[in-house]
Amino acid sequence: MTTTATPYGQDHFGFATEQVHAGEIVGGDFGARITPIYLTAGFVFDSFDHAQARFAGEDGGLVYTRYANPTNAAVEAKLTALEHGVDSLLVASGQAAITVALLGILKSGDHFLSAPSLYEGSKTLFRENFARFGIEVEFVDDPHDIEDWRRRIRPNTRAIYGETIPNPKNDLIDIGQIAAFAREEGLPFVIDSTASTPYLIRPLDHGASIVVHSASKFLSGHGASLAGVVIDGGTFDWARYPDKFPQFNTPIGGAGSPTLVQKFGNTAYLEYTRTIIAGRLGPVLSPLNAFLLQQGLETLSLRVAQHSRNALTVARWLEAQPEVASVDYPGLPSNPSHAIARRYYPRGTGSVFGFTLHGGLADARTLIDSVELFSRMSHLGDVRSLVLHPGTTSHAHLSAEERDRLGIFPGLVRLSVGIEDEDDLLADLAQAFAALRATHASPVSVAVSELSGAELPLSA
Numbered sequence: 001m002t003t004t005a006t007p008y009g010q011d012h013f014g015f016a017t018e019q020v021h022a023g024e025i026v027g028g029d030f031g032a033r034i035t036p037i038y039l040t041a042g043f044v045f046d047s048f049d050h051a052q053a054r055f056a057g058e059d060g061g062l063v064y065t066r067y068a069n070p071t072n073a074a075v076e077a078k079l080t081a082l083e084h085g086v087d088s089l090l091v092a093s094g095q096a097a098i099t100v101a102l103l104g105i106l107k108s109g110d111h112f113l114s115a116p117s118l119y120e121g122s123k124t125l126f127r128e129n130f131a132r133f134g135i136e137v138e139f140v141d142d143p144h145d146i147e148d149w150r151r152r153i154r155p156n157t158r159a160i161y162g163e164t165i166p167n168p169k170n171d172l173i174d175i176g177q178i179a180a181f182a183r184e185e186g187l188p189f190v191i192d193s194t195a196s197t198p199y200l201i202r203p204l205d206h207g208a209s210i211v212v213h214s215a216s217k218f219l220s221g222h223g224a225s226l227a228g229v230v231i232d233g234g235t236f237d238w239a240r241y242p243d244k245f246p247q248f249n250t251p252i253g254g255a256g257s258p259t260l261v262q263k264f265g266n267t268a269y270l271e272y273t274r275t276i277i278a279g280r281l282g283p284v285l286s287p288l289n290a291f292l293l294q295q296g297l298e299t300l301s302l303r304v305a306q307h308s309r310n311a312l313t314v315a316r317w318l319e320a321q322p323e324v325a326s327v328d329y330p331g332l333p334s335n336p337s338h339a340i341a342r343r344y345y346p347r348g349t350g351s352v353f354g355f356t357l358h359g360g361l362a363d364a365r366t367l368i369d370s371v372e373l374f375s376r377m378s379h380l381g382d383v384r385s386l387v388l389h390p391g392t393t394s395h396a397h398l399s400a401e402e403r404d405r406l407g408i409f410p411g412l413v414r415l416s417v418g419i420e421d422e423d424d425l426l427a428d429l430a431q432a433f434a435a436l437r438a439t440h441a442s443p444v445s446v447a448v449s450e451l452s453g454a455e456l457p458l459s460a
């Protein structure tokens with residue numbers, strides 16, 4: 001039961017109103033105002049016949065939390081509304097969301113194309129785990145060159161993949177251009193919007209087919225729990241390509257029965273991904289964690305606006321420091337992605353970005369060890385500001401040459417700028433840079449920093 005008969009998700013209300021109210025369950029037995037945590041594995045059947053009808057999907061009721069749960073459903077409805085989708089599925093983490101979203105489309109023997117700049121965990125998932133399932137990923141060299149995408153299309157290509165604000169290089173892709181290409185080729189475009197959230201961009205409005213998020217990050221904001229979500233735009237025409245996507249186009253219960261598309265229309269993909277992929281593989285989100293995500297979502301716009309403001313201030317400050325060789329923040333006019341940022345991200349470009357120190361590894365180490373307000377952590381999109389050295393952590397498994405090619409230089413430091421007061425963040429960075437300068441003043445340290453210039457591989 002919701003508080004209003006007016007539908008959410010079609011801009012009947014503003015973003016902030018929808019983030020608070022869309023999907024909420026109000027009332028119940030005690031008049032609870034907040035959607036309760038339905039912490040239950042399953043749901044009672046009234047009778048023998050009732051159980052049979054539920055399993056047959058005849059009364060639309062709930063069966064078991066691995067398939068659906070009221071708390072999760074309320075949060076899914078909120079995310080569907082915020083992203084302008086038709087249906088959503090919550091799962092246990094961002095990695096689970098990416099996995100089930102793609103396994104809803106791909107099978108062994110299939111191939112998919114991806115933008116080259118992605119979260120490193122997605123790349124290893126695709127290159128190593130998906131390869132073991134017989135699914136091949138191919139990364140384009142230049143995501144802005146549509147011919148580079150087109151010439152890699154094969155008879156078994158089944159999807160296009162990318163990220164809105166790639167982590168950590170922030171080298172933005174032109175979502176509308178890639179979505180148009182995917183449409184021409186009859187392929188669904190799956191996009192990870194973790195670093196942007198629907199407050200900064202709604203990829204479905206720009207032609208993407210399916211959106212995934214690590215909801216552990218900005219969507220939750222509190223950093224207390226993991227979650228992931230798959231949101232279906234409902235626009236991809238699965239029925240038009242029965243040979244490419246037989247899972248949606250073969251009778252579900254044998255000859256004469258309807259196909260998934262005939263039965264579920266534009267939510268066929270999400271139904272399949274919920275029931276046959278996530279429901280069987282089992283990476284379900286606990287209703288407790290769905291509740292925590294719900295609490296975070298209610299303040300999403302306020303947090304992301306503050307994150308983006310703070311990040312721009314920090315990026316500008318960093319750009320003015322002589323020790324900094326470059327700042328990978330598209331909100332800066334000097335950044336190569338600035339034109340795309342202006343076109344697609346009028347509200348800001350988030351707060352996860354890298355900057356590279358001239359002094360290489362030694363300076364990165366000193367700086368990271370000197371910050372006090374920033375937490376040294378592998379996480380992002382938290383209300384707290386975080387710092388990480390990708391070269392020796394998230395990207396340490398790559399060769400020095402591969403890291404150099406990706407721009408993950410020894411001097412690269414990644415920030416996830418939080419929502420603290422900007423003066424406090426700048427003061428913390430200023431004292432850390434002062435510590436850095438002090439090491440440069442010492443003759444021994446000068447020799448070390450000269451040895452570890454940005455152009456040297458990490459192993460040097």
Ligand SMILES: Cc1ncc(COP(=O)(O)O)c(C=O)c1O
Pocket residue numbers: 093094095096119121122163167192194195213214215216217226227228379380
């Ligand atoms: C862009 C992006 N997608 C997905 C993930 C994976 O999310 P999770 O840690 O919730 O599995 C991350 C994690 O950092 C990420 O940055």
